[in-house]
Amino acid sequence: MRKIITITLNPALDKSIVIHGLVPEKKLRCSDAVLEPGGGGINVTRAIHKLGGASRAMYLAGGYTGEKFTELIKAEKIQYKVFPIKEDTRENFIAVDANTNLQYRFGMEGPKVAEEEWMAILEAVQKEQDLEFIVASGSLPPGVPLDFFGRLAKIAKDKNAKLVIDTSGEPLKQAVAEGIFLCKPNLGELSNLMGGERLKPEEVVTAARTIIEKGGCEIMAVSMGADGAMLITATEHYAVKAPKVEVNSTVGAGDSMLAGMLMGMAHHEWGMRDVLCYGVAAGTSATMGHGTELCNLETTKRIFEQLRH
Numbered sequence: 189m190r191k192i193i194t195i196t197l198n199p200a201l202d203k204s205i206v207i208h209g210l211v212p213e214k215k216l217r218c219s220d221a222v223l224e225p226g227g228g229g230i231n232v233t234r235a236i237h238k239l240g241g242a243s244r245a246m247y248l249a250g251g252y253t254g255e256k257f258t259e260l261i262k263a264e265k266i267q268y269k270v271f272p273i274k275e276d277t278r279e280n281f282i283a284v285d286a287n288t289n290l291q292y293r294f295g296m297e298g299p300k301v302a303e304e305e306w307m308a309i310l311e312a313v314q315k316e317q318d319l320e321f322i323v324a325s326g327s328l329p330p331g332v333p334l335d336f337f338g339r340l341a342k343i344a345k346d347k348n349a350k351l352v353i354d355t356s357g358e359p360l361k362q363a364v365a366e367g368i369f370l371c372k373p374n375l376g377e378l379s380n381l382m383g384g385e386r387l388k389p390e391e392v393v394t395a396a397r398t399i400i401e402k403g404g405c406e407i408m409a410v411s412m413g414a415d416g417a418m419l420i421t422a423t424e425h426y427a428v429k430a431p432k433v434e435v436n437s438t439v440g441a442g443d444s445m446l447a448g449m450l451m452g453m454a455h456h457e458w459g460m461r462d463v464l465c466y467g468v469a470a471g472t473s474a475t476m477g478h479g480t481e482l483c484n485l486e487t488t489k490r491i492f493e494q495l496r497h
Contacts, residue, residue: 190320190454192236192243195309197336198298198329199227200280201253201260202439204479210285210292218283224480225260226280228326228354231440235447235482237266239470241455243323244268246309248301251276271308275299278329282439282479291437298329306332314343321369321454325354325443334358341366354446356380364404372409372446389415396420407460409449409467411442417471419449419464426461428468428495435475444483445471465495 206219225234233245245266249257250273257277261268281294313322322344324337333339337359344351350369353360356377364371364381373380379387381404382395389412396408400422410418416429448470452463469491473483 191318192241192321192323192450192454193313193316193319194229194233194243194245194323194325195313195340196227196229196245196247196326197301197306197309197324197332198278198327199225199230199247199249199257200278200296200298201257202226202280202282202480204282204284206284206286208285209287210283210290222479223256223260225257225264226440226480228443229323230261231443231480231482232323232325232354232447232450233266233268234264235440235444235470235474236450237264238483239447239451239485239488241447241451242267243321243450246312247271248273248305248309248329249277250274250299253277253279269312271305271312273299273301273305275301282437284437284478289436291439293439298327301329301331303331306336310336310339310343313340314347316347319344319347319349321350321352321450323352323354323446323450324363325352325446327355328359335362337363337368338366341368344368352446352450354442364399367403368405370407370409370449371405372411372442374411374413374442378408378410392418393420393425396425397422409446409464411445411471416468417445417464419460419467421460424460426464428461428464430468430472431491431494433472433476436478437481438475439480440482441471441474444474448483448488462496466492469495 245268254277278296278298445467449467452466470483473487
């Protein structure tokens with residue numbers, strides 16, 4: 189498999205609980221908390237590992253929560269390189285109401301990161317050899333400049349590596365302005381890239397190709413929730429609708445989708461339609477799990493065979 193690294197600047201120690209009825213002003217009894225390492229790039233690496241591939245996670249971590257985070261990473265036996273920071277790694281909280289099967293997600297902002305701390309990741313990427321894919325996914329914590337992914341794009345070009353970006357807002361705009369290999373916006377994020385007016389599904393291909401033709405990216409994968417996703421290049425476009433399944437958790441579904449697409453490109457070297465089908469299959473598989481379990485290999489394979497025929 190071709191060499192992949194993932195970058196996570198704002199990882200989170202995810203805590204998931206199950207309760208029976210979410211009501212205010214009362215002490216609520218809940219299940220024991222399940223702790224898992226989370227954050228965009230971390231989840232992509234974890235999902236690639238679950239799908240039988242390998243990538244190396246590079247991430248910032250600090251404090252007691254950072255130590256616990258790395259302990260959980262080690263337990264999953266994935267490759268990693270941690271870059272220490274002074275402040276504590278953030279925590280996210282997920283509560284599932286078993287009475288309604290509704291999920292409540294609480295995301296913290298994250299620690300303030302010093303310049304020498306975030307610069308250390310850029311310097312490390314610059315030293316990497318034989319990179320095929322660099323995946324930068326998730327939000328930027330306080331202290332990291334909005335053009336971080338744009339700076340990363342310059343390094344990727346110098347190293348002839350394919351940069352994959354999954355973020356939103358100004359950091360996404362900065363990356364696209366520099367030019368990247370693949371970006372994975374949702375419909376709202378693509379609308380924002382195009383100026384803010386809400387796009388209709390039938391306008392996605394035209395909008396994506398406008399960005400592609402300007403050199404913003406080579407491939408765009410647009411996630412559309414239960415409606416599945418679209419993949420657009422300068423000459424091809426495909427749409428795959430997600431199958432109807434019982435949704436238990438949406439945490440990490442987008443990261444699992446991206447991991448599936450990377451497996452299709454880096455490991456199997458499939459055509460673009462199969463790459464999209466495998467991505468949607470992995471993302472759908474993730475929604476069938478609980479908490480931040482991410483995708484399951486056997487379920488992903490089964491859904492993939494349904495989608496590709």
